[in-house]
Amino acid sequence: MSEPAKGKPGKPGKDPFGPPLEPAQVREFFRRLEARPAEDQRAFVAKVNWNLLDATIEARLMAWLADALQDSNRDFALGILDKLPHPKRARHVERFRAALADLPAATAEKLQNAFGPVLGGLPKRPGGKAAPATNAPPAAKTTQDPKEASGEDLERLKAFFDKFGGAR
Numbered sequence: 001m002s003e004p005a006k007g008k009p010g011k012p013g014k015d016p017f018g019p020p021l022e023p024a025q026v027r028e029f030f031r032r033l034e035a036r037p038a039e040d041q042r043a044f045v046a047k048v049n050w051n052l053l054d055a056t057i058e059a060r061l062m063a064w065l066a067d068a069l070q071d072s073n074r075d076f077a078l079g080i081l082d083k084l085p086h087p088k089r090a091r092h093v094e095r096f097r098a099a100l101a102d103l104p105a106a107t108a109e110k111l112q113n114a115f116g117p118v119l120g121g122l123p124k125r126p127g128g129k130a131a132p133a134t135n136a137p138p139a140a141k142t143t144q145d146p147k148e149a150s151g152e153d154l155e156r157l158k159a160f161f162d163k164f165g166g167a168r
Contacts, residue, residue, distance in 0.1 A: 020054045030060050042076050050088055062092040066099050074107055082114040086124075093118055 021029070033041055041064075048061065070075035081089060081096075089096075097119060100108050112121030148159075 017052075020056070022054065026056055026060060030064070034064075038073060042073060045076075045080060052082060058088070059092070062095060066092075066095050068113065069096075069099055069103060069107065078107070078110050078114055081111070086116070086118075089115055090118055 033044060036044075045061065049057065050058070053061070065077045065080060066075065093115060096111060096115065099109065100119070103111065109121075112119045115121055116124045
């Protein structure tokens with residue numbers, strides 16, 4: 001049995017996590033989820049906290065997302081995949097690589113961009129969106145030729161260091 005989490009001083013804490021589900025329970029849960037209407041399925045998957053999933057449930061949800069790319073849930077699945085952290089997506093890249101061949105070209109491109117270069121898409125920017133495709137080479141940085149410091153430059157440099165305790 002797991003030890004209870006620390007609560008406020010003087011109050012016993014409760015462990016918010018129970019033991020992982022048994023494989024039979026996971027199968028039953030997903031059987032029931034897939035029997036629900038599409039909007040209920042999307043509502044559930046949209047509320048999932050991906051940081052709290054164990055490997056079994058994460059794999060089943062990724063399988064659900066891969067299947068959703070084939071039907072009317074396509075845009076929803078792409079949106080979820082685009083928001084997931086890279087390590088979550090990268091663990092399941094082979095499943096989605098296999099699905100690429102069966103997808104329409106526009107959907108395949110969106111899926112590749114959701115995964116980034118690991119699946120042949122555009123690299124992600126820090127904000128999470130795919131960088132725009134450009135064929136232009138990166139702008140070359142201009143460097144100035146070094147010039148010899150004048151006496152005035154040296155005096156300003158010395159004054160700067162003297163203001164903060166001198167050079168060390």
